[in-house]
Amino acid sequence: MTDVKPMRADARRNYERLLEEAQRAFAEHGVEASLEEIARRAGVGIGTLYRHFPTREALLETLLRARFDAQAERARELLTHPEPLAALHTWLAGLGDATGTFRGLVELTADALNDESSRLYESCHAMRAVGSQLVERAKEAGELRADVTAHELLLLLHAASWAGGHLPGEGGMQRLLALVFEGLRAS
Amino acid sequence: MTDVKPMRADARRNYERLLEEAQRAFAEHGVEASLEEIARRAGVGIGTLYRHFPTREALLETLLRARFDAQAERARELLTHPEPLAALHTWLAGLGDATGTFRGLVELTADALNDESSRLYESCHAMRAVGSQLVERAKEAGELRADVTAHELLLLLHAASWAGGHLPGEGGMQRLLALVFEGLRAS
DNA sequence: CCAGTAAGCTGAGGCTGCCTCCGGTTAATA
DNA sequence: TATTAACCGGAGGCAGCCTCAGCTTACTGG
Numbered sequence: 001m002t003d004v005k006p007m008r009a010d011a012r013r014n015y016e017r018l019l020e021e022a023q024r025a026f027a028e029h030g031v032e033a034s035l036e037e038i039a040r041r042a043g044v045g046i047g048t049l050y051r052h053f054p055t056r057e058a059l060l061e062t063l064l065r066a067r068f069d070a071q072a073e074r075a076r077e078l079l080t081h082p083e084p085l086a087a088l089h090t091w092l093a094g095l096g097d098a099t100g101t102f103r104g105l106v107e108l109t110a111d112a113l114n115d116e117s118s119r120l121y122e123s124c125h126a127m128r129a130v131g132s133q134l135v136e137r138a139k140e141a142g143e144l145r146a147d148v149t150a151h152e153l154l155l156l157l158h159a160a161s162w163a164g165g166h167l168p169g170e171g172g173m174q175r176l177l178a179l180v181f182e183g184l185r186a187s
Numbered sequence: 188m189t190d191v192k193p194m195r196a197d198a199r200r201n202y203e204r205l206l207e208e209a210q211r212a213f214a215e216h217g218v219e220a221s222l223e224e225i226a227r228r229a230g231v232g233i234g235t236l237y238r239h240f241p242t243r244e245a246l247l248e249t250l251l252r253a254r255f256d257a258q259a260e261r262a263r264e265l266l267t268h269p270e271p272l273a274a275l276h277t278w279l280a281g282l283g284d285a286t287g288t289f290r291g292l293v294e295l296t297a298d299a300l301n302d303e304s305s306r307l308y309e310s311c312h313a314m315r316a317v318g319s320q321l322v323e324r325a326k327e328a329g330e331l332r333a334d335v336t337a338h339e340l341l342l343l344l345h346a347a348s349w350a351g352g353h354l355p356g357e358g359g360m361q362r363l364l365a366l367v368f369e370g371l372r373a374s
Numbered sequence: 375c376c377a378g379t380a381a382g383c384t385g386a387g388g389c390t391g392c393c394t395c396c397g398g399t400t401a402a403t404a
Numbered sequence: 405t406a407t408t409a410a411c412c413g414g415a416g417g418c419a420g421c422c423t424c425a426g427c428t429t430a431c432t433g434g
Contacts, residue, residue, distance in 0.1 A: 007410095007411095008400085008401055008402070008409095008410060008411065009401065009402090010400075010401065010410095010411070010412080011401090011410075011411060011412090014411090014412085034390080034391060034392095035391080035392075035393090036390085036391065036392080037391095044412080044413085045412060045413035045414055046392090046393080046413080046414070047393090047394080047395085047411095047412065047413055047414065048411080048412055048413070050392095050393065050394080051411075051412080056392095107353070110350070110353040111353055114353070114354070114355050148366065152362075152363070152366065155350050155353075155354070155363065156350070156363065156366070156367070158350060158353075159343075159346035159347060159349060159350035159363065160346060162346055162349050162350070163297070163342050163343070163345060163346035163349070166294070166297040166298055166301070166342075166345070167301070167342070168301050175339075176339070176342065176343065176346065179335065179339065179343070179371075180343070180367055180370065182370065183367065183369065183370010183371055183372075184366075184370055185370075187374075194381095194382095195380095195381060195382065195429085195430055195431070196430065196431090197381095197382070197383085197429075197430065198381075198382060198383090198430090201382085201383085221419080221420065221421095222420080222421075222422090223419085223420065223421080224420095231383080231384090232383060232384040232385060233384085233385070233421090233422080234382095234383065234384055234385070234422090234423080234424085235382080235383055235384075237421095237422065237423080238382070238383080243421095
């Protein structure tokens with residue numbers, strides 16, 4: 001059904017160069033990096049960029065989807081980890097790192113979870129579904145407070161990630177996550 | 188020492204109209220509201236806005252200083268509250284509401300705490316000093332975990348406030364703050 | 375009341391970034 | 405090699421930021 005005919009060679013070339021430069025630009029300047037600059041560095045007209053990626057979000061989504069899918073996969077693996085709470089913590093920590101790759105990304109992903117029409121929603125949502133299982137497992141094992149929802153946990157992670165990004169040194173997110181996490185142990 | 192000669196009448200008028208319109212604009216569109224629009228609505232040239240407030244931050248700082256000072260005052264009052272932890276919680280909740288007045292404000296205040304050259308730094312810093320006393324008091328009373336610093340707490344509050352702002356409904360910040368707070372009780 | 379002057383005001387203009395649109399180009403195909 | 409659909413480019417319109425040179429005006433003291 002979704003079999004698209006292959007791109008023309010030049011189109012594919014441009015597409016890939018654009019992704020490369022976008023990765024560089026977002027990593028360096030955050031998600032607000034100039035699209036015109038990306039096009040320029042890719043040696044391509046701005047119109048070409050918009051042809052391949054009609055919005056900034058579409059560009060980001062393409063860059064991030066693989067990463068998000070990997071997180072979902074990782075969650076699936078961790079479902080068999082012997083210590084449910086530790087597994088959850090590990091997963092969230094990894095996820096926090098992932099959403100910290102570009103400055104300003106947390107805002108986007110947090111918003112994406114509330115906007116079903118967003119391009120990012122789908123990949124985020126899939127990931128969240130598996131994450132929820134990790135949460136439930138930790139609760140059932142009696143290691144996590146029963147009154148915390150997966151949604152809240154994810155939000156707290158995003159919050160920690162955000163705060164970590166507004167801290168001078170490195171590892172701020174991990175410290176905050178650990179802090180919050182300790183308090184969520186079942187007593 | 189800091190006795191400035193009084194403003195010319197027209198200047199003072201413009202200054203005040205600008206503040207009024209800025210308040211409206213920031214409340215409506217968040218801290219990224221257009222400065223040109225603010226000037227226009229105040230019936231003033233853009234140059235006049237920049238004369239009175241050389242940066243967006245300066246404008247915000249003028250609008251917020253009173254509010255921040257009020258928070259510091261409130262913290263001072265709460266220092267005599269019979270329940271140190273509840274007092275701290277109350278104070279943080281109020282502070283969270285204050286930093287939630289304009290969309291995007293949390294980011295600014297969080298950054299301001301790490302940038303001594305910021306116009307907002309001074310008022311934030313003063314407030315933080317009193318807040319720290321509230322934290323210490325709760326620790327000494329054995330009601331708060333001893334390994335949490337005031338800086339971390341403030342950061343967690345900002346994080347909760349940020350997350351609350353990225354939640355559809357109302358009161359998200361309060362819910363998250365409560366959640367985190369419960370976990371920080373001394374055991 | 376008036377003239378001199380510092381303080382204040384203005385908005386055009388240069389810059390960057392977003393996004394669209396259409397005339398020109400080119401890779402694929404037969 | 406000719407045809408053509410797909411693709412490309414970048415000018416141009418828009419909005420926002422900020423500065424600066426030239427004009428206006430509220431104050432002052434005579």
